[in-house]
Amino acid sequence: MFFRIMVAGFCALLMLPSLKVSADSELIDMDKVVSVADLHADLYALVEGYYSLHPAPHHNLDAIELNNTVKKIKSQLTKPMTVKEAWRLFSLINPVLHDGHAGIAIPRRKSLIEKELSQGKRVFPLHVYLDLNNRLFLRKDFHGSSFLPSGIEILSINGKTSKEIIKEMLLRRSGDNVEQQRELISRWFSEEYWSNFDAAPNYEIEYLENDIRHTVNIQGSDTLMDKKLSQRSFDSLYSYKLLNDSTGYIRVETMNKKFFKEFLAMTETAFEYFKKQNVSDLVIDISDNGGGGNSMWQKGIMPYIAHTPYRYSSAYKARVTKEIASADDVIGMRVSGDIEMTEPDLTNPLKFKGNVYILVGSMTYSSAIHFAIAVQDHGIGSIIGTPTAGRSGTTGLVTDIKLKATGLDAYAPVVLYSRPSNKNNMLSVQPDIFIPFDAIHSYDLDKMFANKAICLLAND
Template sequence: MSWTLVEIYRYYFNRSTRRQAYRRRNREQVLEAHLFKWLGLAMMAATLAGGVARAAETPISVAGLRSDLRLAVDTIERNHPDLSHSVSQAQLERATRRIDRQLDHPLTQAQAWSALAQLNPVLADGHLFIGLPDWRKESAQAAAEGKTFFPFEVSLDAQGALRIVSALGGAPTPFAGQRIRQINGQDAGLVVRALLARVHGDTPRSRSALLAKRWWLFYAKVYGSPVAFHIDLANAGRQVIAGSGETPAILREEASFESTYQCDVRKQGAVLTVAAFSWPDKARFFDFTNDCFARIAAAGATRLVIDIRQNGGGDDDMWRDGLLRYIADRPYKHGSGYIKRVLQPRAPGEVAGAIVSGEIETATEPPTDEPLRFKGQVYVLVGPLTYSSAVLFSNVVQDYGFAKVAGVGGAVRTRQSGGVQTLRLPNTGLLLFYPRFVLDRPSGAAKPVYIEPDLSVPDDPLNKHAAVEALLGLKSPPTDTSQ
């Protein structure tokens, strides 16, 4: 039985319960023992949590800050298989000197991240950045403890305009679609630029999409979390809105299988949403996709949209065994040429630290007897948040003609880094992420550099179904860019 402090309080101070406890003295003694044990554990947990929080707020010395910055840069330059994939060494060193000059006084961990993360846009790779430790867990815990965040989910357009999409967590708001002009007296454009200067990702478009998705987090780390926000809206004027204690949409969605994976079989076609290629229980995912394709076959659908706009990657076997087995009709490779840094020798002749290049030799054979193979038109819907293994999936279906790629392009590279390694910086506790290989797309083509869909389908931040409806023929048809 799990008791909260409120329940324990009510148990011992409610009259009728006290009379029952009096009549059952032995039971009371047992419960008292459990009570004090539970309170002791709770106090210990609170002390530990407080210790972690205090450690994050303890100022880090100038020497420690500069040491971590140098360690991060040295690690990147020593271990990256092909730094020129996203940045030149000269660019990296210039940015490092600029940041080092700013580290002239002690900083807390959040402040240290705000300073060191200025490397992230320069590194220009979603797998190469300085990040916050355990931000998902920390944010969920903060929300559970009653702390508040920026009260809206937002979008950013190509011009940097910041607009409200929904209340934080996804609930409707009468301010949806409104452009934000100021936040707490600061010009919204300046705030956007300040936060973008700390976001990781391949291009300005991909970084804008990531910032919009995690606006509440980046804003809190750079500007703090006030109790109320003074927000000036283009059409609704000045509003004073309390900070939100709701769980942000990204945390809510990532925690739910039903939000991450959806199968919607309609009369006009089917929509298979796969928002991640990672899940603790892979068997559940494979059962889900098998059931989805069975439903598609039973309905006789002739169009299928596989929506990976929110898919930031994961494990290749999830798309190989969960998707391509149902749509691939010939052998395929997940890439062509590669270059890797040997961190731990695993093959005969490998030397730690060496750079090795080669070609993917082995092709994957899709099962020839798959009874649920889909033979209709397949569209793979991509966007600026499609990344890592999801890009590899997009490359495969496009290069082998298993599907038409649709959506928004020009945001992420088709030549993807991978095999991400993690280093905890000893003084700040921040995390450095860096790749150990870079993989060419299956065709081996160097261009286009970024994902370019066969069909251009714009995204509507206020209507996530608009792009799907266009592909299913429910709205105006998309533009074919493959001709």
Template sequence: MLRLLHMVVRTVLAALACTNVAWAAERFTAEQVRADLEALAAGIAATHPDISHSVDPVRFARALEALRQTSRDGLDRDAVWRALATLNPLLADGHLFVGYADWRGDTVRHLAAGGTLFPFEVAVDADGRVRIVAELGGARSVHAGAYLQSINGQPARDVTQTLLARVHGDSPTFRADLLSRRWWLYHWKVHGAPDAFEFVLEGSPRNPVRRPGSSARPATMTGEEDFDRQFAFELLPDGAAVMTVQTFSWHDPASFFAFTRRAFRQMKTARTRLLVVDVRRNGGGDDALWLHGLLPYIADRPYRWASRYTKRVLKDDPARQEKAGQVLSGDIDTWTSPLADDSLRFTGKVVVLVGAGTYSSAVLFANTVQDFRFGTLAGEGASARSSQTGGVQKIDLPHTGLVVWSPRFILERPSGPGASAWLVPDIRIADDPLDSNAAVRALLSREADRAVGR
């Protein structure tokens, strides 16, 4: 029976892979591409409340016109994406971009069909240099730490620039971080998926490294449904603790609430004095997770999670006297008081560790902690705007099967317009892509030195 089940699964995966290949191989006319471009423009115009939040509307209009003029016949889906995705850096918002409807599913089907991917996990520096971090999937690599000088005969920095030219996100730092985690995807979609690679490492020009493409599942797609890989808590010596929260998007919020309550109970028993909440890789999700799972334990005064909103109304709402198409703005006057009778409130020092990957709801959490002084922000900053878009909508492009993601509202941080436009930590702690624990160690060492007055 088990053998039969495996055969069925393989058959289904093969069928899906064939479907995916057929879809990707379909060719489109210039008229179809222009129609999708018009759908892109119309979809954003009907959804986004104020595109000038992240891009000059005139520059955006010019970029759209340039794409209309250069549309041509015979492009497959990836080629159309390569053209339209040049809008992504210009749009400069992690919630506003041209992409694939299901890039994870596309990857699974590509691998199931025998396809391969770039064989390394990498880190892209702000200056465009590419460093090997691990084997694709996260296994240790003998080349970890080495910088790539060339990839299949092309200068590595040139390859980086062709990929960054299609990555979405608020800032160059954000886009370099996103590219680091999805290099294999962008390289596949822009440069194809060759069976073999030749690399020249910096400092070793006469000893090229030859590697076949990898069939491993990329690290960013591993453990996404594993609670223990997304959330972790550890009590440390000297009254410290670290809580790692990789996402605020979880299918079972009750399990997260139970996790945080258990952690704060342990800290009370252990008389913990310092809590580090690590959200460096947290790309956001549901605000309810941090509003109900974290803030009640650390808030000591009334707070609000934003000061002002601007939103696009997508559906008529007679009860609120709102009509589809309207753009509305207003102050957020809803304040939440801390739970006066919660015996588990943490009274020690809270440090929220942020990074280039902190985004969306995780930025709102960091804003609230910083603006109301519930804790200190540490880490790397100026990657994401402190005012965040949200309510992301999927806009299907009718011919190519590509999609546009667009937000429908903008939230201003709790302290209002006088604060920094970017999420900027109070303490600068560098991240190390080769050692995810280095920033935590550096922060704990700094706090220990402060405690003894060094």
């Protein structure tokens, strides 16, 4: 039955769209010109694909707003345009969908930018962040040695005001809500700038310091801010250590299943070490974890910390696709059901018996949220940190929508989950212990955030 497939495998493919990559090895030609007829065909495929895949397409969006946005896009399809121009137009649908697992993206964006960098182009070279009023502030440059002081407000870039720039980015950025849009734009601002405004050799920046306006011209960067996930080592994503004599710490930066075997080996070693050291408090840091597969935390962490039955969701709604259909399922049908409890292994000799704290942040998403709410709703541990930007009731199993003419990445989820308690599904995950952090003083938010949590718990 379909329900068995849901329980066994659906969560394994949850992911943040910014980590989504095209299956094709060739890079898309962003300068290819697409005919008006083909543009209309791709737009139809995008909208139809969303409705045919999502199990509850209107659960978090306004149908009228979506229809009006599609009409606006259609009205501008009056002449051939490049693929990049098409993305800038089609992506107006992204924020209207209100779902970090649905939308349209530039496939293999990092690789495309790297190709341009190899040809002499340069990208915006500073780490920045948006505040709640969508004002733009500086953290530091890519190499951590900016001559500009951290915390200054950036007023304009290359003659365009920051207000105009952020408005353009928000008009095209996917996300569950505007809070998540802000976080994703802040995290990948350089790439977002390239997507919306292209690269430039130099960047004239007007900024405000001590209420005085200044202008500086800085050279763009010939490297990307963040490495591709595929280029990062296991040790750069996962680690464990003692914070003090009684507090252990595990950092889990992604639930990507490509690291499954290594992760299971590391957590077994970590819990063996913590037992020998008589650790009484444990911090599991997923504050910068955008998701991946539920099997990572179900197999790699829960066997050591779960003392009661748990589940990552109370119920699901799903759309049957040929990839996950059973023999008696009808493709396209909507199904729903409950998620069964997972029984803890109480015989595990490395079972941790102390206090468990799950550190979350604004970037915690997808299967990382599933982990957090499983722990919180079943009393396995406490959630610390700041609220997640993404919703507690997540979607999952991101599925491709084929856009033949442009080759752009369109995608939608085929499953919608309720959190285990079935309460506050539309809200973010709220911490039991709130730990604020100052975004100005470090671009490496996860490490700074973790250090504050460490200090708080170590001195408790």
